[in-house]
Amino acid sequence: LTYEEVENMVRKAIELQGGLDWIIKKGNKVMMKVNLVGGHSPSGQGENTDVRVPKALIRIIHEAMEGDVELIIAEGTARSNDDPNDAGSVWENSGYKDLLTDPSLNGINFRLVNLNQTYSDLEEVDLGNKGTAAPHDYAYYIHKEELEADVYISVPVLKIHNPGITNALKNQIGTAPAAYYGYNKSSGREKDGSSTPAKLHPRITNQDWSEEEIVDLSNIAGIDFVVVDALMCLESSKSYRGNNQVRMNTIVAGVDPVAVDHVCAKLFCLNPDDITHITLAGKVGLGTNDARLINIEGADIKDVRKKVLKTTSITGSFGQSNRTWLLSKAFSGSDIATE
Numbered sequence: 001l002t003y004e005e006v007e008n009m010v011r012k013a014i015e016l017q018g019g020l021d022w023i024i025k026k027g028n029k030v031m032m033k034v035n036l037v038g039g040h041s042p043s044g045q046g047e048n049t050d051v052r053v054p055k056a057l058i059r060i061i062h063e064a065m066e067g068d069v070e071l072i073i074a075e076g077t078a079r080s081n082d083d084p085n086d087a088g089s090v091w092e093n094s095g096y097k098d099l100l101t102d103p104s105l106n107g108i109n110f111r112l113v114n115l116n117q118t119y120s121d122l123e124e125v126d127l128g129n130k131g132t133a134a135p136h137d138y139a140y141y142i143h144k145e146e147l148e149a150d151v152y153i154s155v156p157v158l159k160i161h162n163p164g165i166t167n168a169l170k171n172q173i174g175t176a177p178a179a180y181y182g183y184n185k186s187s188g189r190e191k192d193g194s195s196t197p198a199k200l201h202p203r204i205t206n207q208d209w210s211e212e213e214i215v216d217l218s219n220i221a222g223i224d225f226v227v228v229d230a231l232m233c234l235e236s237s238k239s240y241r242g243n244n245q246v247r248m249n250t251i252v253a254g255v256d257p258v259a260v261d262h263v264c265a266k267l268f269c270l271n272p273d274d275i276t277h278i279t280l281a282g283k284v285g286l287g288t289n290d291a292r293l294i295n296i297e298g299a300d301i302k303d304v305r306k307k308v309l310k311t312t313s314i315t316g317s318f319g320q321s322n323r324t325w326l327l328s329k330a331f332s333g334s335d336i337a338t339e
Contacts, residue, residue: 017225058105269306
């Protein structure tokens with residue numbers, strides 16, 4: 001696909017959602033949260049969000065707001081070489097630094113933000129009774145750039161990962177700053193830089209962040225819109241392995257991140273009810289996981305979907321047990337012995 005084709009696809013997907021002027025207002029600060037994983041993976045291989053998608057968003061939003069908007073491309077990648085100012089970083093190898101000198105973006109107010117840095121830029125957010133991950137006491141440290149954004153757009157690349165899929169919701173793991181949580185979001189750090197994983201989050205030390213953390217971080221983000229890069233996708237793994245690419249040539253957009261994840265799971269011929277974080281996000285009110293309430297414009301799922309290989313993680317697990325129980329009616333207790 002050419003860049004022009006990609007931009008047209010993004011424009012069309014946004015138009016089918018009614019445009020962006022009912023989501024973004026002039027003068028807003030808009031954060032686009034991309035997904036950057038591989039430090040050696042060029043844009044378009046399926047591991048990192050194809051740089052052409054956020055580039056198109058920059059141009060489309062700038063045009064719609066007549067230049068009166070502040071745009072941020074943000075990420076807190078799990079790789080330690082993630083500073084957009086350093087040569088050899090994930091940002092550079094995935095093509096994002098090239099946006100800063102792209103002539104077609106001249107005069108547009110945008111910048112790259114590393115959500116991993118620094119400790120002084122972090123603020124604690126307490127979800128209280130809205131939290132789901134008990135080991136964190138329902139509180140997280142979050143970069144102030146995210147908290148100050150007026151509009152939050154999740155721009156993931158669709159791929160298979162241990163929690164089922166990486167997409168609109170899973171993308172928020174990258175908002176957990178390494179300045180506090182370490183690399184790969186599991187080592188833990190104190191202000192002096194020392195590692196104290198047992199103190200910070202014992203359940204997830206040396207493990208993938210669980211479904212509860214995905215939902216909590218999505219709750220904090222308050223996702224306003226989603227644009228999914230489903231151009232080149234990955235099966236079996238979050239990382240490009242040389243033989244796990246699945247070309248979809250598709251852009252998915254929507255205002256409901258749970259519904260978007262539901263639809264994208266079906267694009268992979270997966271059952272959304274097998275993916276715990278989609279179920280949980282629906283339960284806590286972040287969107288709908290009910291196919292009867294999801295309206296799809298554009299192409300039909302059956303015309304786009306491709307069956308992919310599921311995760312090949314060491315656990316080999318996929319799916320979930322029953323999470324919803326129905327009570328048919330109340331029963332009389334008059335004949336129940338009380339002794």
